[in-house]
Amino acid sequence: DGGITQSPKYLFRKEGQNVTLSCEQNLNHDAMYWYRQDPGQGLRLIYYSQIVNDFQKGDIAEGYSVSREKKESFPLTVTSAQKNPTAFYLCASSTYSNQPQHFGDGTRLSIL
Amino acid sequence: RKEVEQDPGPFNVPEGATVAFNCTYSNSASQSFFWYRQDCRKEPKLLMSVYSSGNEDGRFTAQLNRASQYISLLIRDSKLSDSATYLCVVTLYSNASKIIFGSGTRLSIQP
Numbered sequence: 130d131g132g133i134t135q136s137p138k139y140l141f142r143k144e145g146q147n148v149t150l151s152c153e154q155n156l157n158h159d160a161m162y163w164y165r166q167d168p169g170q171g172l173r174l175i176y177y178s179q180i181v182n183d184f185q186k187g188d189i190a191e192g193y194s195v196s197r198e199k200k201e202s203f204p205l206t207v208t209s210a211q212k213n214p215t216a217f218y219l220c221a222s223s224t225y226s227n228q229p230q231h232f233g234d235g236t237r238l239s240i241l
Numbered sequence: 242r243k244e245v246e247q248d249p250g251p252f253n254v255p256e257g258a259t260v261a262f263n264c265t266y267s268n269s270a271s272q273s274f275f276w277y278r279q280d281c282r283k284e285p286k287l288l289m290s291v292y293s294s295g296n297e298d299g300r301f302t303a304q305l306n307r308a309s310q311y312i313s314l315l316i317r318d319s320k321l322s323d324s325a326t327y328l329c330v331v332t333l334y335s336n337a338s339k340i341i342f343g344s345g346t347r348l349s350i351q352p
């Protein structure tokens with residue numbers, strides 16, 4: 130089955146620690162995205178990538194980093210510089226940037 | 242003014258009723274429009290794209306009004322399983338940084 134896989138489903142971060150969230154898709158989509166969702170809020174764009182080896186900052190990129198070395202993979206690192214990392218993180222992909230996005234089932238990140 | 246605005250609700254509607262909600266957008270250059278459904282603590286799932294001529298998928302009808310800059314979603318014969326948060330999404334043509342999600346409208350269907 131084609132889809133987007135995010136892992137882990139739950140993640141706990143210690144203070145000062147960097148953590149990496151995985152996102153893999155086998156839909157052959159060019160565009161991939163990372164969003165953050167806080168309780169009762171909408172989605173906010175962290176980073177996006179329209180092609181391999183290229184990515185752009187979204188609205189709330191500070192404290193986060195990404196890479197796009199392979200078409201199917203777009204990992205997100207939450208660095209220690211992100212002081213309020215507790216949120217629901219969603220990865221998505223689409224054929225082109227103005228096409229509907231397909232989402233993974235998310236990673237919930239909490240601080241220990 | 243927010244780029245995309247939705248009434249947060251909740252809309253409490255009896256089973257079988259018809260319910261409609263709107264989503265307004267501020268940028269007249271917006272090109273693509275979608276409705277997503279998000280269940281509690283789950284990922285958003287595409288419900289339907291919204292076309293200029295309006296489109297229907299079973300009990301769901303989506304419409305676009307470019308002159309007044311809003312999209313709408315109508316649900317007929319509502320089911321308990323329709324209870325969810327409905328997100329509208331507006332994109333600017335080929336600009337991935339301008340994919341704007343509304344904060345969502347919460348719908349609760351009452352038995």
